[in-house]
Amino acid sequence: MNEEQLDLEAGLAAEAKAEPQTPSGPRRIAVRDLRPGLQVEDIYLLSAKETKVTKAGKPFYRLRLSDRTGSIDCTVWEIEAMSAEIKVGDLVTATARVTEYQGKMQLEATRVVPAPPNVAQPQDFLPSTYRDVEELKGFLRFHIDSVYDPDYRALLAKIFDDPGFMQAFVTAPAAKHNHHAYLGGLLEHTVAVADICEFVGQQYGRVDRDLLLTAALLHDVGKVEELSYETVIDFTDAGRFLGHVIQGVALVWAKAKELPSFPETKLHQLLHCLVSHHGELEWGSPKRPKTLEALILHHVDNLDAKVKGFLEIVEGSRGATWTDLRNLFRRPLHVPRALHQEEDFLPATDEDLET
Structure with a gap:
């Protein structure tokens, strides 16, 4: 992990520690604020689940995890790392690292388990407009x-x-x-x-x-x-x-x-x-x-x-120059220069982050 990523993790950890504790725990890191290199252990809505097979014939899970600020793909390479009873629409606690593949951020999870009961309701994690x-x-x-x-x-x-x-x-x-x-x-x-x-x-x-x-x-x-x-x-x-x-x-x-x-x-x-x-x-x-x-x-x-x-596609590829071709347009898209700058992103509000 480079020095910039260490500083980012330290800053986010300090911010979370400074936040008042709520019944659902400390302030969360929103999906739209995830950055490559971060380690996360957080609650998400499981919005998609698919079992895939590697070229070597080994099964793994391809998930889509969401909160109110957006969604992110998540790969679980070890089948046993995810509780078998989890289904789409459930809240889960995922332990994962944020990585980048072909210009697109994703999570690689080492553990996915049901979220603690009564922490939040699934509808609280559905993506929502940032507009008033x-x-x-x-x-x-x-x-x-x-x-x-x-x-x-x-x-x-x-x-x-x-x-x-x-x-x-x-x-x-x-x-x-x-x-x-x-x-x-x-x-x-x-x-x-x-x-x-x-x-x-x-x-x-x-x-x-x-x-x-x-x-x-x-x-x-x-x-x-x-x-x-x-x-x-x-x-x-x-x-x-x-x-x-x-x-x-x-x-x-x-x-x-x-x-x-x-x-x-x-x-x-x-x-x-x-x-x-x-x-x-x-x-x-x-x-x-x-x-x-x-x-x-x-x-x-x-x-x-x-x-x-x-x-929405290019905002999911912030920091890259081009997106991958797996998108609505079926071709690589150029990411506007403004999206390379952190200050050009809409900050997540406290309301976005509360669970």
Whole structure:
């Protein structure tokens, strides 16, 4: 271990010792604050577990460990080092060393056992947006209130003024993996898509601005029912059978039918934006975009998903110049220079680190 790594470990240990003790123990080192060379013995949520075999025929475990600040791959080379009864969704105590492989950090664990009982709940370890949720809700409400068309405005109120739906919407992730796959991700993604659609719509004539903005706000509402997140982020049975595109269309259609005066032509144009927002049949869209608003929505949705996915990949390769090619884009990605500097990372807050 070099001098810099020793200093880092000493500093983190001193910081943890200085922290007030809580019922769940001293302050933790968040996943996003892990650095190569560190030794850790900490509690994580087991979000994925797979048994693999080396070229020599020896079995080992490939795990994914998570907390509220992110996730990290973990390899357990010795099968007996991990308790056999541990399953996905459990809290575990892992003793491991942080290493780096092909520009990506990972853990190599020598021991993985069930976490002590009553230390924390699994949902406390699910990754969560670092954005201020109340601020995001304010941005969402701003966009809703900016819709002038009385029919679209009434439909948005019918959906977003439902307290139960709104609570689920602001809590839900936007995906199981690849982009915005954390609590609050759906709200964050929706606000971003609405922001960008508002801007793009101003650049071109003949865009039905209220239709485009309403579609942006509603395009992913089906994810409230598609994804579950009690212990790990996964698909519900309905989500696997139908998918959020169909689930979202069904929800919006049903709410529109509760408004007897809602024009059928407007409803069809709005539903077309929702049903085509993935762009291509092979990407999960029953229809491809056939209106200007649907076309804009598709590309804006894809842009935000891809940019966020890119940032999440390169942030997981901090300190490297290139990522490996095992990612959403299936190619090495260049890590921006700013991510090489420690001070450019968002610091973990006390709330992030408490368990």
